[in-house]
Amino acid sequence: MNFKSQRVAYPYFVVALLLFALQLVMGLYLAFNYFYTVPQAVVDVFPFSTARAMHTNLLVLWLLLGFMGATYYAIPEETQSELAWPKVAWAQLVLLTGTGVAALVGFLFGWTQGRPLLEIPSALDVLVVIGALMFLANVGVTILKARRFTATQGTLLAGLVFLAVMYLFGMPFYENLAIDWYYWWWVIHLWVEGAWELVTAALMAFMMIQLTGVDRKVVEKWLYVELGLFLFTGLAGTGHHYYWIAAPKYWLWVGGAFSALEPLPIAFMLIDTWRSMKDSKRPQPRLTWVYVIGMAVLHFVGAGLFGFAHTLPQINYYTHGSQVTVSHGHLAFFGAYVLLNLSFFYFAIPRLKGFADGRYDERGGHWGFWLTSSAVVGMSLAMAVAGVLQTYLERVQGQPYIVAQSPMRFWMLIVFLHGLLVLAGALLIIKHLLTLRPAPARSGA
Ligand code: HEM
Ligand code: HEM
Ligand SMILES: [Fe+2]
Numbered sequence: 001m002n003f004k005s006q007r008v009a010y011p012y013f014v015v016a017l018l019l020f021a022l023q024l025v026m027g028l029y030l031a032f033n034y035f036y037t038v039p040q041a042v043v044d045v046f047p048f049s050t051a052r053a054m055h056t057n058l059l060v061l062w063l064l065l066g067f068m069g070a071t072y073y074a075i076p077e078e079t080q081s082e083l084a085w086p087k088v089a090w091a092q093l094v095l096l097t098g099t100g101v102a103a104l105v106g107f108l109f110g111w112t113q114g115r116p117l118l119e120i121p122s123a124l125d126v127l128v129v130i131g132a133l134m135f136l137a138n139v140g141v142t143i144l145k146a147r148r149f150t151a152t153q154g155t156l157l158a159g160l161v162f163l164a165v166m167y168l169f170g171m172p173f174y175e176n177l178a179i180d181w182y183y184w185w186w187v188i189h190l191w192v193e194g195a196w197e198l199v200t201a202a203l204m205a206f207m208m209i210q211l212t213g214v215d216r217k218v219v220e221k222w223l224y225v226e227l228g229l230f231l232f233t234g235l236a237g238t239g240h241h242y243y244w245i246a247a248p249k250y251w252l253w254v255g256g257a258f259s260a261l262e263p264l265p266i267a268f269m270l271i272d273t274w275r276s277m278k279d280s281k282r283p284q285p286r287l288t289w290v291y292v293i294g295m296a297v298l299h300f301v302g303a304g305l306f307g308f309a310h311t312l313p314q315i316n317y318y319t320h321g322s323q324v325t326v327s328h329g330h331l332a333f334f335g336a337y338v339l340l341n342l343s344f345f346y347f348a349i350p351r352l353k354g355f356a357d358g359r360y361d362e363r364g365g366h367w368g369f370w371l372t373s374s375a376v377v378g379m380s381l382a383m384a385v386a387g388v389l390q391t392y393l394e395r396v397q398g399q400p401y402i403v404a405q406s407p408m409r410f411w412m413l414i415v416f417l418h419g420l421l422v423l424a425g426a427l428l429i430i431k432h433l434l435t436l437r438p439a440p441a442r443s444g445a
Contacts, residue, residue: 012069034412159198263304298335324387372425
């Protein structure tokens with residue numbers, strides 16, 4: 001850490017990690033509901049839909065707080081200057097966390113817009129927008145004042161502005177349900193397959209430059225390639241959500257063709273990460289690299305391969321909205337954005353604490369990574385099996401939705417059991433990150 005104002009990143013990371021744990025508890029409750037019939041009296045007070053809104057909104061909130069903290073860490077380093085307004089960054093954290101808590105409590109009392117992932121009521125949306133403006137202004141003014149422009153920070157800022165603008169399309173209420181979903185996807189799809197990918201590419205480039213000391217030009221050259229491809233495939237790829245919502249027919253072709261190309265930039269990111277690791281002779285600290293490589297691999301598998309598996313209309317006709325979708329959603333979100341955040345926390349926290357060379361005591365941390373990652377993979381595979389069953393029984397045999405649920409129960413129990421391991425692993429990671437100590441003195445080597 002070279003600049004005092006970078007310190008504001010740490011509380012963002014802490015809040016993000018605590019919300020992560022809460023998100024997982026809600027996930028367990030959801031999975032529980034799929035194999036056990038919860039008494040009606042409990043459902044009346046705490047229905048599945050409320051827990052689901054909490055699970056997914058917590059997910060979005062903590063990942064975004066993580067991105068914001070990471071940006072507040074990276075921007076001073078990239079611009080070689082202090083943040084314009086560190087106090088505003090603190091106020092923004094309080095505002096956004098407070099809004100998040102208000103939204104969660106509101107869900108308990110049925111205060112919701114009802115649209116999945118974007119349940120937050122309009123009044124609170126206004127506060128989110130104010131928080132986003134505070135954030136973008138702080139970052140933008142810092143860059144303008146420093147007058148030092150890099151491709152990495154340009155990509156980061158572009159991704160963040162794109163992200164904020166897309167949110168606006170999810171705010172109005174459209175009476176026509178087809179139109180409502182049409183714009184809903186501008187937020188959901190263009191976030192995870194557009195804006196967030198730009199943020200990921202930029203933060204990965206930033207970490208590569210810092211971890212390997214390689215020439216900025218080499219890393220940034222790849223950044224342009226990934227950027228171009230992500231935008232080319234991701235924007236038109238939105239069509240893979242317009243197959244069955246009464247949008248024009250040409251989306252079947254556009255969505256199918258362009259989204260089938262989406263794994264390409266993700267594969268480039270994987271190759272690029274691999275090359276950077278091989279080029280740096282003894283990648284240290286090892287655990288940070290385990291995270292970075294783990295992220296590149298599971299990003300490719302979860303988003304690229306699992307996404308590709310159901311993106312062609314011929315297949316999506318059967319799998320649409322089934323547990324196949326849920327399986328992809330979990331592995332993609334975890335591989336790409338949970339692991340990106342955790343990689344960044346492992347990269348930045350030792351530096352924020354002033355440990356020499358950013359090195360830390362890795363003991364215990366490796367368990368957390370392997371336990372959580374393999375449990376998420378197992379959980380996603382169990383969801384996929386449940387999904388294939390569902391697809392066959394419901395869409396091929398024509399069984400009613402609720403009848404087809406019965407044979408799926410066993411697999412949802414397997415999901416739940418893996419979920420327990422995910423939570424255990426995540427608690428290990430959170431404890432390790434929040435109590436990070438400097439690396440023990442090296443003997444020889
Ligand atoms: C303890 C671990 C977890 C369990 C047991 C779990 C379980 C579930 C269940 C049962 C659902 C509801 C699916 C439905 O409505 O049919 C769900 C939704 C969702 N979860 Fe999790 N989850 C866990 C962790 C996570 C993690 C780590 C992430 C992000 C990386 C995540 C992201 C999501 C998303 C995005 C949805 C909405 C999916 C969709 O709309 O298709 N969950 N989760
Ligand atoms: C990191 C990137 C990605 C994330 C986090 C992600 C996450 C998700 C989530 C959560 C959903 C469920 C939304 C809902 O209906 O509630 C979804 C749906 C979908 N995703 Fe992804 N995704 C990513 C990348 C991709 C890619 C690259 C492809 C194609 C190659 C893809 C193809 C699809 C398709 C076709 C659906 C719709 C499934 C259906 O019809 O039910 N995704 N994704
Ligand atoms: Fe999509």
